[in-house]
Each structure stands twice: as C-alpha cells, then as structure tokens.
Amino acid sequence: MKANLRYTLFTFFIAISSTVFAQNGKIQSVKDDYRDFAYVKTSEVLLEVANKGYKSVDLFQKLGNSYYFRNEMKDAAKWYGELMAMGEVIDPEYYFRYALALKGIQKYEESDVWMKKFNELKPEDLRGRAFMSKVDYKATIEDLSRDDIEVVNLDINTEFSDFGTIEYENGVVFASARGGGRKYRWNEEPYLDLYSVEKTEDGSFGEVNEIEGDVNTKFHESSAVISPNGQYMFFTRNNFYRLKYKEDDTGINRLQLYRAKLQDDGTWGEIHKVHFNSEDYSVAHPTLNLTGSRLYFASDMPGTYGQSDIFVVDVNDDGTLGEPENLGSSINTEGQETFPFINTNGDLYYSSTGFPGLGGLDVFKSEGLDKIVETSNSRNFPIENVGKPVNSSGDDFGYYENLVTKRVYFSSNREGGKGSDDIYTFEITECTQLIAGTVLDKKTMEPIADASVVLFDAEGTEIERKTVGTDGSFELEAGCRMEYLIRGEKETYTGDEKRFTTPTKKQDLTIQLLLEKDVQEISPCDDLAKILDIPIIYFDFDKSNIRYDAEIELQKVLAVLNKYPTMNIDIRSHTDCRGPASYNEKLSERRAQSTRQYLIDKGIDAERLTAKGYGESRLVNDCGCEPSSESSCSEEEHQLNRRSEFIITGINGKTCDDKQ
Known part of the structure; x- marks a missing residue:
C-alpha cells in the first residue's frame, strides 16, 4: 500500500531539491522524471552515477529518497548514511528518515543516535519529543509483545499488493493490485481495486471476486468500511468522479472519500463524494465506530500536524457527514498517522511513523478513544505501541479486529511475504x-x-x-x-x-x-517482646523517661498482663557497646526501672514485675567495641543490641525454672 496510495496521499512532504548538479549532466537529465516521482526509473540512473564515485548532497538525498519511499530500507539506510558522511548542513527531516531506515534493518541503537540528533535540531517536533520521553521504548514494546500468537499469511495474497481487510457478511473485503490492466508508474503494479472473498466451512477462503457495482474504476480504490446497517460503504479512491480525473496545481491527483449505497440487487452504486473532499489535499482510509455515528479517517488537509493526521467527523442519519475535527497532538505528530480502525469497544488502532516503534509504520492503540470523543472535550488520549507480532521492522498497517470472532487482520510489507504488501491474520487467544x-x-x-x-x-x-x-x-x-x-x-x-x-x-x-x-502459645521463659513484635523501646538520648512511641509498645505488654493476672515478667534493658561500660549499665538500669514503674502506675501489682539493666554485657552479636571490631559493624547491627526484653518468669503456677 505504501508503494501505491501513499504516493498520492503524502507526496507533498517529499523534499525535492532544485539544486543544479554542476558538471553532472546525467543527473540533470533525469530531474524532470524525478519531479514526476518516477522513482523506479530514476533511481537506476542515480545509482549508476553514485556507483561511479560521484558524491553530492542532492544526489544522496534523491537516491536515499528513492529507496525510502519504496520501503527498501537497507538501500535507503546505505545512501542516507553516505549523505550523513558528507557532514554538510541538511534538512533535519533526513535525520528522521535515516533513523527510520535504520530501524527498518533493525539497527536500533544506531537509529536512536540519529533520532537524538533530530530532536536536538528540532526540539519542538512531536516525533523527537515522543522519542525522548520514551528512550527505553524498545523494552516497553517488548513488554507489550506477545510471543504466544501465531501469525498466518493468508492464502489469498498474491505477488502484488494486498492489504486493508475488513470482515463483511461471511467473508472479507480488501484492496488488491491483482486485477491486471494498466500499470501504476510508481511500482509497475496494476491499479488497486476492492475485492471480496467468502470463507468456506473449514475456515479457508474461496474464490476472490471484484466488489460488484460501480465502486471500482481504472484508478485506485481501497480502504472500505461498511455501515452497521449494511446500507452504506465509505471507501478511498483517486480524485476520479463521473469520468473526470482531476489534479491539483502541482499535477498531483489526490485521494478522496466516497460513499456507495447498497442496491436492491446486492451491488454497490449511487456513488457520492463526501463534501470536504478537495483537489488540494487527500482524504482516505475511513473507519466507523460501533453505532456508525462517527467516521475516522486520515488526511493532510489544512490543520494537520505533519504529513497526515487522523480526523473524526459525525455521521448524520442520512449518511452525510458533518465537519471534520483533528484528533490533536496526543494522536498526531509531524510524521504519518494513517489507517485508523475503531473496534466495538471504541478503541482506536492506527499506524504512525511519528512515535517510537520497531521501524516504518507501527500500529498503535488508543484505548477508549471513541468514548472520550463522545463524552468529553479533552483531546488528551492514551497511546501505546501494540508490540509484536503485529509490528515488525517493516511497515505494519490496516489493523482490523472482530472481538466476537476473536479474529485479527493486518497488513504488512515485512520480510517473508508473497508480495509488496500482504494480509496477515491471527486468532486473539486469551493471554x-x-x-x-x-x-x-x-x-x-x-x-x-x-x-x-x-x-x-x-x-x-x-x-x-x-x-x-x-x-x-x-x-x-x-x-x-x-x-x-x-x-x-x-x-x-x-x-x-x-x-x-x-x-x-x-x-x-x-x-x-x-x-x-495471631494466636500464639505462651509459656515461662518466653519473651513478650518477640511474641508481640515489639521493636526497640526508644528513650531520648541520655534519658530514661517513657516517650510516647515507647508507651504505645508498653500498652501491648500491659494488655497481656491484664489478660493473664498470674503472669509475672522480668524487664531487661540492654545497650550497645558504645560509651563506657559502667555508664551503659547505669543507664540501662534506670530505663528498666522506668519501664517497670510505668506498668505499676497503670495498675500492675509490683510483685509481678522485676527489672534489671544489663548495659552492654549481653550482646546478641559480635558488635563489641574493641578497636578491631568497632568499624566492622553497621548502625543496624549495633541497634540489635539496644533492646528491651519482657521475659515471662511465671504463669498459671508454672515458672521458668519448671520449663528448664
């Protein structure tokens, strides 16, 4: 598809230099052909000149473009690389194209280098900003990818371009260049027409036939969508209406949207142009939401952010359309945004070159977009790359899914296909x-x-x-x-x-x-601090008064003592080794007695409580304070020694001595 309709949809963004090649008559002789976009013929001449060792910015730009716009990214990367090696000031757009070509041959790290340079030169460009906001995009895409899905190349594909599938009745409708007849000079393939094919009982496809009626002409037709009531078909065609072929002032024939009506005999007729078609810009690739109340499409009409944007327009009851609205900068960039599709949940799928991806056009998803459009004035939509296997290093586009049959179709020019573009399918399996x-x-x-x-x-x-x-x-x-x-x-x-x-x-x-x-057996010699998960009973530095945070922990001990009136405990206070040993012993003694007094003040019989401070005499680890060991212990390790123990010395007539 990119080698066909993209020619007319996006030709305005192709940078064509008017530089005269001094002392190079052969290049000059093909300039007119180049301006007519006859890349297939011109590139052979440019390649011959370059292979003889001639170098110029204009030569490498044109040669790189000739492969880039035919999606031959290996050669595009080669000649854009020669362009970069010239070291001259060029349009930053070539950095972006070079980065995209490198992605197309899976040189992602090198691609990132040139995307950063592109962003440096055009910091306001949405494509560069999107890249810089997700420099780790490859890991994100990998996380979103599915390796349990088996993608199938459809048997109906040919050596020509086949793409843009939708389900209709018991089959599918798609575009193809298989029809023969006059060839399109861009890729030497026949012009595109719309075809249909029915599924057989075993799930395979039968005979492929042209859509019946007045839809197909001698020029391009593609990207159809059929209204929920089955009465209308919107589709894309060259500006060819009532046998008149029209071009803009630069000689380009633009793409336009048309509406066909289902006739009583089952064919499609009564072809009408939508009212916002123009000879000066393209409108293409329609899709309808679940109710048929809104139509989404791609266009380079005035107001676009880049090479083409996604728009939405209301559909009236009689099938006519309202006024288009651009979906805004969270969906659109300075790159290409095209081939929109709305599923029955209102999620938008579309292809873009403007957001970080795996190469060429990648398919992106904006979950719930149609609902947001309906209920809110916000145009801040979520967006994410759908990952592999839908996306690849090639161009991936034309996504379509049926959430009832769990069937997905998409189009791609990835390696291993039968033609320039192929239709692929897979079943949505529950992950x-x-x-x-x-x-x-x-x-x-x-x-x-x-x-x-x-x-x-x-x-x-x-x-x-x-x-x-x-x-x-x-x-x-x-x-x-x-x-x-x-x-x-x-x-x-x-x-x-x-x-x-x-x-x-x-x-x-x-x-x-x-x-x-939660329910633990307690017996003599057990430590209530461990049973109740009581941390350190903290005291202020050099103090022995009970702080509020320590009081909360002592309330736990108080609750147990009140519940078991026969329980007696021994309160033991310990310090770490830092400071004089005699001082630590006295300080811990004061703290043990302060703790005992707190419990007595709360109503516990003093006879049930004993208390003693042990200072640093009973360390629980090797964190002594000899010079050889002081530096080897962390603060956390020293803290383990600053502990309080509440040892049960007796309960229900049994003592710790009985247990031992």
Missing part, C-alpha cells in the same frame, strides 16, 4: 499468567499447611479460592494486563495480601504470602 507462590510464616519462613489462597479481581470480586498443601505452595491462572488482589488466610494467623497488575506478555509470576501468627 494467561501463571501465578505461583507459597504461604509462609513471616517469623519462621516455614510453610503454612492448609492455608487458603483467594484471588480477587480489581473490584474485589472473588475469582478463585484454593487450599495449599503441606508445602504451602499454590498455583493460579490469571489474565494478562489485569489488576488482581491475592490474599492468604488461616485461622490463628493474620492474613497477608498483595495487589498487582499482570504484564501483557505471558510470563510466570512468583508471589510470597507472609502470614503472622
């Missing part, structure tokens, strides 16, 4: 993620047998519940790119849950659910 994990005791990190694992959707609706085995392990399946909450539960434990969003690309996810013991 599933395997969520594997274990339920563990947070303190011991041992598996918790017979725990329940519950999976919820983003709204909190329970999806699945499982009971784990003795090893605490579980496996669940979830969809891709969806938000979930997973929860672990068991009696006598406080549950744990994690909220997560699954990636687009299928991969296994591992999750640990850590449950804390």
